[in-house]
Amino acid sequence: MALNRRSFLTFAAGGVAGTLFTPVIWKSIDDTAIWTQNWPWIPRLEYGPRAYAATTCKLCPAGCGLNIRTAGGRPVAAEGRTDHPLSQGGICPLGAAAVQLLYAPARIKGPMQKQADGTHQPISWDQAEALLKEKLAEQNGKKDAVVCVSGDENGTINELFSALLGGLGSDGCFLMPGEQIVASKILREGSIGYDLENADFVLVFGADLLDGWGTAVRNKKAYGAAHPMGEEASAEYVYVGPTQNVTGGAADQWVSIAPGMEGVLALGVAYHLLQGGMTAPQAHDFFAYRNFVINRYTPEYVERLTGVAPEQVAELARKLRSANKPLIIPGSTIAQGGGVFNFAAALSLNMLFDNVNSAGGIQVLPDLPTVVSGAKEPAQVRAKDLVAYVQGVAEGKVSKPAVCLVYEANPLFALPLPDVTAQAFDGTYLVSFSTFYDETAAQADLLLPTPTFIERFDDVQTPYGSGFASYSLTRPAIRQPIFDTKPTGDVLLAVAKALGIDLGFASFDKVLEAKVAVLSELEGFFTDKVQPWEARAGKAPAAASGNLWRTISRGAVWASITEPFPTAMQLGSTIISQTAPPDAEDWTFPVSLAAMDSRTYGSRHIAIPPFCLPLLGEQEIQGDVFYVWMNSATARSYGLQAEDRVTLTGPNGSCLAKVRIFEGVGRNMVAAPLGFGHTAWDKFSRNKGDNIYKVLTVRTEPGSNLAVWADSRVRIAKA
Amino acid sequence: MEEKKGGTSAGGVVLPFLLGFVAALAFGWWGVPQLLYSKKVQPLVFTHQNHIELYGMMCDDCHSFRRDGSFAGLPDNAKCAECHSFPMGDHPDEIKFVEEYYEKGIEVPWLVYQYQPDNVFFSHAAHREYDCATAGCHPDVGSSNELPAYYENRLTKYSRDTMKMKDCERCHATVAAQEPERFAGAPNACQICHK
Ligand code: SF4
Numbered sequence: 004m005a006l007n008r009r010s011f012l013t014f015a016a017g018g019v020a021g022t023l024f025t026p027v028i029w030k031s032i033d034d035t036a037i038w039t040q041n042w043p044w045i046p047r048l049e050y051g052p053r054a055y056a057a058t059t060c061k062l063c064p065a066g067c068g069l070n071i072r073t074a075g076g077r078p079v080a081a082e083g084r085t086d087h088p089l090s091q092g093g094i095c096p097l098g099a100a101a102v103q104l105l106y107a108p109a110r111i112k113g114p115m116q117k118q119a120d121g122t123h124q125p126i127s128w129d130q131a132e133a134l135l136k137e138k139l140a141e142q143n144g145k146k147d148a149v150v151c152v153s154g155d156e157n158g159t160i161n162e163l164f165s166a167l168l169g170g171l172g173s174d175g176c177f178l179m180p181g182e183q184i185v186a187s188k189i190l191r192e193g194s195i196g197y198d199l200e201n202a203d204f205v206l207v208f209g210a211d212l213l214d215g216w217g218t219a220v221r222n223k224k225a226y227g228a229a230h231p232m233g234e235e236a237s238a239e240y241v242y243v244g245p246t247q248n249v250t251g252g253a254a255d256q257w258v259s260i261a262p263g264m265e266g267v268l269a270l271g272v273a274y275h276l277l278q279g280g281m282t283a284p285q286a287h288d289f290f291a292y293r294n295f296v297i298n299r300y301t302p303e304y305v306e307r308l309t310g311v312a313p314e315q316v317a318e319l320a321r322k323l324r325s326a327n328k329p330l331i332i333p334g335s336t337i338a339q340g341g342g343v344f345n346f347a348a349a350l351s352l353n354m355l356f357d358n359v360n361s362a363g364g365i366q367v368l369p370d371l372p373t374v375v376s377g378a379k380e381p382a383q384v385r386a387k388d389l390v391a392y393v394q395g396v397a398e399g400k401v402s403k404p405a406v407c408l409v410y411e412a413n414p415l416f417a418l419p420l421p422d423v424t425a426q427a428f429d430g431t432y433l434v435s436f437s438t439f440y441d442e443t444a445a446q447a448d449l450l451l452p453t454p455t456f457i458e459r460f461d462d463v464q465t466p467y468g469s470g471f472a473s474y475s476l477t478r479p480a481i482r483q484p485i486f487d488t489k490p491t492g493d494v495l496l497a498v499a500k501a502l503g504i505d506l507g508f509a510s511f512d513k514v515l516e517a518k519v520a521v522l523s524e525l526e527g528f529f530t531d532k533v534q535p536w537e538a539r540a541g542k543a544p545a546a547a548s549g550n551l552w553r554t555i556s557r558g559a560v561w562a563s564i565t566e567p568f569p570t571a572m573q574l575g576s577t578i579i580s581q582t583a584p585p586d587a588e589d590w591t592f593p594v595s596l597a598a599m600d601s602r603t604y605g606s607r608h609i610a611i612p613p614f615c616l617p618l619l620g621e622q623e624i625q626g627d628v629f630y631v632w633m634n635s636a637t638a639r640s641y642g643l644q645a646e647d648r649v650t651l652t653g654p655n656g657s658c659l660a661k662v663r664i665f666e667g668v669g670r671n672m673v674a675a676p677l678g679f680g681h682t683a684w685d686k687f688s689r690n691k692g693d694n695i696y697k698v699l700t701v702r703t704e705p706g707s708n709l710a711v712w713a714d715s716r717v718r719i720a721k722a
Numbered sequence: 723m724e725e726k727k728g729g730t731s732a733g734g735v736v737l738p739f740l741l742g743f744v745a746a747l748a749f750g751w752w753g754v755p756q757l758l759y760s761k762k763v764q765p766l767v768f769t770h771q772n773h774i775e776l777y778g779m780m781c782d783d784c785h786s787f788r789r790d791g792s793f794a795g796l797p798d799n800a801k802c803a804e805c806h807s808f809p810m811g812d813h814p815d816e817i818k819f820v821e822e823y824y825e826k827g828i829e830v831p832w833l834v835y836q837y838q839p840d841n842v843f844f845s846h847a848a849h850r851e852y853d854c855a856t857a858g859c860h861p862d863v864g865s866s867n868e869l870p871a872y873y874e875n876r877l878t879k880y881s882r883d884t885m886k887m888k889d890c891e892r893c894h895a896t897v898a899a900q901e902p903e904r905f906a907g908a909p910n911a912c913q914i915c916h917k
Contacts, residue, residue: 010738017742025750034758037878040839048840051829052798053788 051075056480057084057558059463060098061411061456063606064156064181065089066463066473067098067220068560071480078102078457078480083220087560088530089469093220095602100614101457105485107612109439109685111452113487123450128489131451135494136501138432138449142405143171143502150175150404152389154412154608156183157464159518162378163495163506164408169377170504175404176379177389179412179607180339180710182210182217183467185346187385188707189575193369193567194385195350197332198470199225200536201363203238204326206272206319207250208265208349209341209713210334210468212242214249215600217338217468226253239326241319243268244336245597246632246674247667258319259669260309261595262336263584263714266348268316269331270296270579271305273348275320276355283354285572292351292576299583308586310670328363329356335713337600337677339607340390340419340699342714343707344582347575354574360566362540368472369567371464371525374517376507381464390418390701390710396427406432409443410453410491413608416442416681419699419712420655436491441610445683453491458484460512460556471535472563474522476515476555519552527563529554535562581706592653592716594637597674598695604678605688611678613687622663624679629692630663632674633719638664640671641719648722651675653698653715659722660693673719759873759882765831766815771867781864793846796832799824833872835883836860843917848908857893859885890915 022028053074060067060081068087072080081101083094104110114131115123126134142148149171151164156178165176178184186195199205199222210216213223229238242254243265251257260268273296283289302313323329333349335341350365358364370381393414395401407428418424425446435447438455453459461477492511499506508514528544538544547554547561555561603618605611611619622630631651633643643649645664650657651673660675668674679692700715773779784797803824809816823830836859838844852859861870861883873882891910898908908914 010734013735014738014742017739017744018746019742020739021743021746022750025747025754027750027754030754030758034875034877037839037875037880040841041879046840050837053792 049075049077049079051077055082056478057086058456058480059087059461059475059477060090060101061155061158061461061463061477062097062101062104062609063095063602064466065095065218065220066157066466066469066475067094067218068475068558069094069098069101071102071457073480076482078105084558086531086558087475088221088471088473088534088562089218089466089475089560090220091224093224095220096615096618097602097606097609097612098220100612101455103614104439104609104612105455105457105481107439107685107687109441109610109683109688110455110486111438111440111444111450111488113452114489115450117448128487131449132494132497132501134449135434135451136498138406138434139171139498140502142173145172145405147173147175147402148405149173149408150177150392150406151408151410152177152179152412152414153410154179155410156181157466158411159374159462159464159514160410160492160495160511161381161384162373162375163492163499163511163514164410165379165384166375166377166506167495167499167504169379170499170502170506175387175392176384177387177392178384179414179417180388180390181467182334182338182341182346183385184388185335185341185343185709186467187382188343188709189347189350189578190367191386192382193367194465194467196366196368196465196470196472197330197468198363198366198536198539199330200228200470200534201540202328202330203229203363204323204329205238205240205332206243206323206329206352207240207254207332208243208269208334209262209336209345210250210332210338211244211248211336211600212250212332212334213253215338215602216250216334218466219602221469239322241322245595245669245672246336246599247665248336248599248674249601251667257667258311258315260311261669261672261714262597263342263345263595264309265333266342266345266579267300267305267308267584268311269333269345269349269352270300271302271309271311271316272320272323273352273355274300274302274305275317276324276352279320279324281324281355283357283572283574285357286354286574288573288576292574292579295576295580323352323356328358330358330363330365331356337598337713339600340701340710340712342582342584342704342711343578343709344584344704347579347582351574351579354572359572362536366470366564367567368465368469369563369565371472371474371518372521374521375514376505388708388710389414390712391703391708393418393424393427394701394710397423403427404431406434408434408436409447410436411608413437413441413443415446416683416694417607417677417696419696419701419710419715421694421696422656436494437608438486438488439609440683440685441608442681442683451491451494452486452488453494454479454484454486454488457481458488459490460515461490462515462518471539472527472565472567473530473535474519474527474555474561475559476519478556516552519555522547522555522561523551525563526565527561530560530562535564538562539564578706582704583706585705589716592700592718593671594717594719595669595672596651596653596695596698596715596717597668597672598699598713598715599674599676600678601676604676606678610681610684610688611691616687623676624692625661627690627692628659628661629676629679631660632663632665632668633672634666634668634670635664637668637671637673638662641721643719643721649719650722651695651698651717651719653700653717655700656697658693658695658698673717758876760876762833762872762874764833764869764872766819767813768869769867770864774865787847787850791845791847796834799827799829802830833881835863835870835872835881836885837881838885839880842915844915858889 067090068084085092331352435444533544680694
């Protein structure tokens with residue numbers, strides 16, 4: 004057979020025919036399709052052993068216990084920890100986004116320095132620390148030339164900041180504002196806690212107990228335990244505040260009053276209790292208090308200021324009296340910027356019921372001893388008023404700091420009047436330790452990113468609002484930090500050493516070990532078998548023993564319910580009378596602004612994570628415009644309808660929003676969420692809505708001289 | 723001339739055609755698989771048979787379900803080291819396991835014959851009533867003395883034994899049809915597997 008053209012073609016034809024009887028074509032098509040699944044840019048699952056790492060959340064001050072689930076050593080999800088008394092298996096939306104935040108595009112990948120053209124360029128850690136040392140050395144010995152702003156209310160890291168600043172001759176260690184700052188004006192030592200679990204009647208003034216306030220997840224658990232499905236509730240919750248926020252919506256009763264009027268209503272209730280013959284013989288100032296309340300907070304006066312009918316106030320007093328264990332919780336709806344008046348007035352009701360340091364009452368909780376030499380006591384740090392300081396600097400009354408260290412805080416976004424804050428710090432050498440490119444980092448001269456709480460050791464001491472003193476650790480759930488970050492504690496220690504300031508420790512881990520070591524000298528127990536509220540109600544826990552570091556670093560929670568010191572109780576008649584609000588109408592800014600803070604919108608230092616965006620309803624944000632809420636009567640009186648665009652204008656700024664009609668907002672009030680309007684961060688969190696902090700108004704409370712802004716007022720107009 | 727042409731034409735057409743046909747069959751059925759798959763061997767010798775017959779172990783001593791119902795898959799070093807933290811005997815792979823993997827904290831990179839692609843959600847817990855081997859999902863290695871070779875598709879990087887969608891579908895169709903009440907959750911709707 005000769006190989007000619009014809010036979011070749013027939014051979015080829017045979018080949019083609021034969022191929023049809025093999026899987027080659029079908030297999031090739033199939034495999035090619037599968038191959039396209041494996042292109043390198045397509046995300047792959049990580050395989051490997053699964054594990055859980057028990058840790059503590061640091062995304063807000065509530066200190067929930069989290070389990071970080073890992074696959075092949077890579078964190079994949081954050082879940083609530085059932086064995087942690089501050090979360091009991093619960094988690095908030097922000098905590099649930101913790102793992103996603105680890106990989107967020109907004110993370111800063113290493114130390115950076117601001118250039119002349121305003122951009123940030125990477126530098127090495129050695130260069131960064133040398134630069135920080137140099138800047139601090141220039142200010143060494145100059146009084147209050149270096150300040151720090153910490154958003155971590157309850158971490159031991161604050162001891163390093165205050166000790167370092169102290170070594171440099173500065174007293175400027177500030178916390179971001181929060182309820183604990185107001186509480187510290189009442190109680191000079193220790194902090195105030197609320198034993199929700201054992202109370203049977205909870206009267207909340209302002210505080211959004213079940214969302215953005217205090218130990219929110221624990222509060223929800225206590226509320227849930229008292230409201231079992233299909234059964235009688237074992238505790239009644241009454242919420243006094245401007246909106247049906249989560250707490251107002253869940254409570255058995257909602258009493259609508261404007262922000263800032265909580266104290267007036269509380270004293271209105273006190274009026275009825277005192278008229279009914281209640282006394283507080285344990286308080287030295289009872290008679291002064293009684294006279295002040297009875298003379299001033301008459302039902303008519305209270306109705307005029309709050310709009311709450313006298314019968315309703317009397318009914319609240321009656322309910323409180325008929326409860327076995329009433330608990331009254333003071334607070335501001337946004338857990339910041341409230342005044343001493345509202346706080347002290349609501350707190351004083353507890354003393355009429357003599358429920359201090361008893362089950363179901365308010366608790367005086369000790370601060371744990373400091374371990375860093377030269378560090379300030381937590382109470383001293385809490386006593387400082389950052390907002391008043393910033394206002395003072397902006398107005399030129401206080402000298403501008405030369406260097407400002409910002410840790411776990413975003414003051415250029417989350418202080419009232421962010422423009423004033425920016426102006427106050429203009430010219431200051433701004434150092435940000437943030438691991439996210441937030442508004443403050445975007446302006447900072449030096450960026451020294453700290454690892455996220457999933458990548459570092461850290462701690463949480465008694466969060467504000469907790470009913471017991473506690474301590475738990477945060478530990479890395481990942482082998483290596485994802486980016487070139489360095490724990491701020493270690494940076495501070497290295498820089499202090501270079502400056503010749505001896506803080507007594509070689510690393511931040513050692514500081515934490517020392518902190519844990521002091522716990523063994525205190526009376527405490529691990530919350531595995533007996534929970535602190537059970538202990539307070541009489542169940543005996545076994546004292547904590549063994550290797551405390553080993554146990555706590557693996558997730559155990561140390562707790563204590565001992566009474567720290569004899570508290571000579573006062574009803575606070577002096578401070579209440581001095582701080583009482585002036586009885587004047589404001590016609591320029593006629594509408595009360597009820598700001599709302601929710602963990603769905605992030606926290607004070609974390610912008611809303613992409614993970615939480617789908618939680619936002621159609622009537623929370625549309626496109627890049629967010630909604631403010633008002634009831635239909637308020638809307639009508641301003642000629643507004645649902646979906647209309649409005650501007651809210653305060654004395655120093657304004658915000659653009661759309662109108663949502665919601666009857667769960669009191670009359671002549673407008674409710675608006677905090678946490679929108681970020682301009683830095685990443686494309687997911689940026690340019691969504693507007694920043695309500697811009698329209699908050701700071702006033703100085705007479706008598707306490709505290710900066711107050713929770714009761715801001717605005718003008719509204721159709722845009 | 724014409725005859726010759728005609729004669730060769732019959733044989734001349736059939737033979738090359740047949741040759742081409744056979745060559746294509748051989749290439750398609752034998753050659754392509756040789757080209758397509760690379761053969762890999764497991765990092766260590768492992769005998770299921772010994773573990774079961776000599777030591778009386780059960781499958782789920784190692785391939786267990788966790789408390790949350792998820793399948794633990796292959797045991798990790800820690801599990802193996804419950805018995806093999808020191809070499810048991812002098813087989814070189816026994817020593818290799820202890821020295822190269824366990825002591826260095828490196829997990830043995832076992833080759834898994836059956837990983838499903840990432841776009842498939844597969845729960846062992848939902849299938850635990852079926853005998854893994856006889857249902858045809860897995861090669862039956864349980865009673866073997868050595869682990870079969872692992873063939874990796876050079877193009878897709880998947881194991882040759884990866885279960886195909888049609889196998890899943892067939893079973894879901896028959897099982898769901900047999901006991902519709904009980905297996906209401908096992909229809910062939912896309913989202914059952916592709917979540
Ligand atoms: S409430 Fe705060 S501490 Fe708790 S999970 Fe949420 S962000 Fe974390």
